[in-house]
Amino acid sequence: MDRHGYFTVRDIVDFAYCPRSIYFQHCIKAGKESTPKMEKGRELHEHFVDKSLRTKILKGLPRLPREYEVRLSSEKYNFNARIDCILFSGEEAYPVEFKSSPRPEILYNTYKYQMVAQALVIEEVLGKKVSCAYIKYVDGCIAKLPIKAELKEKVAEILEEMDEIVRYEKIPMPAKSMKKCQNCFYKDICRRL
Numbered sequence: 001m002d003r004h005g006y007f008t009v010r011d012i013v014d015f016a017y018c019p020r021s022i023y024f025q026h027c028i029k030a031g032k033e034s035t036p037k038m039e040k041g042r043e044l045h046e047h048f049v050d051k052s053l054r055t056k057i058l059k060g061l062p063r064l065p066r067e068y069e070v071r072l073s074s075e076k077y078n079f080n081a082r083i084d085c086i087l088f089s090g091e092e093a094y095p096v097e098f099k100s101s102p103r104p105e106i107l108y109n110t111y112k113y114q115m116v117a118q119a120l121v122i123e124e125v126l127g128k129k130v131s132c133a134y135i136k137y138v139d140g141c142i143a144k145l146p147i148k149a150e151l152k153e154k155v156a157e158i159l160e161e162m163d164e165i166v167r168y169e170k171i172p173m174p175a176k177s178m179k180k181c182q183n184c185f186y187k188d189i190c191r192r193l
Contacts, residue, residue: 006073006080007162009114012155015162016110017180019172022162024186027169060142061096061134064089074121077159081121093128095119096136103141111135112145116155119147 014021024030058066064087073080085096095118099111119130135143165172174181174190181187 006078007159008080009082009117011162012079012113012117012158013110015158016113018175018184018186019161019165020174020190021184021186022165023169023171024189026166028189030186030189058085058096058136060140061136062087062089062094064094066096072121072125074124076124077117077120077156078163079117079121079159081118083118083122086122086126087134088128091129093122093126093130094132094134095122095130096134099135099137101137102139103135103137103143107135107143107145111143112151113155113158115145116147116151117159120152120155 011022011025014025066085066087068085070083070086071080072083083095084098087094087096095115097111097115097118115133115135119133122128122130130147132147133145135145137143161172164170171193181190184190
């Protein structure tokens, strides 16, 4: 959550990885340290903001009017988003996210949920329809994600569940895959529950 009590994209990504992370971060305030991978990602992301690189980074995407580093807040979902870029076409808008990693073979759920959350906040706040979103990877590959009703419902459910975890200090079940636990910042705390 940010300083205003809103959830952020990072919260959604963390929840998709393991729901207990929300409990540890926002109920018992266990904190979370940045990893070298996270720091490298932030550095690469800063380059995206640099105006001299914007044209190159958006190469291959529709040539539409755009806004960079857009911050929007959803009252309905109690969610804040910082969107790398939004492309505008009449009554439609398309969020664009820059990822500092090469394109994976499959589109991770964490990326899908992030983009759908951005779509929800764009539709609520800007009143634009979002039919798809784009992810531009550092290797130049682009993924186009159709924003479907079932994905919107899933992300709305995730945000509702996150709210219940924090409001009622409810400890959720851990991630289904124990492999995720190996590199988790909270593994020592989690094992004691």
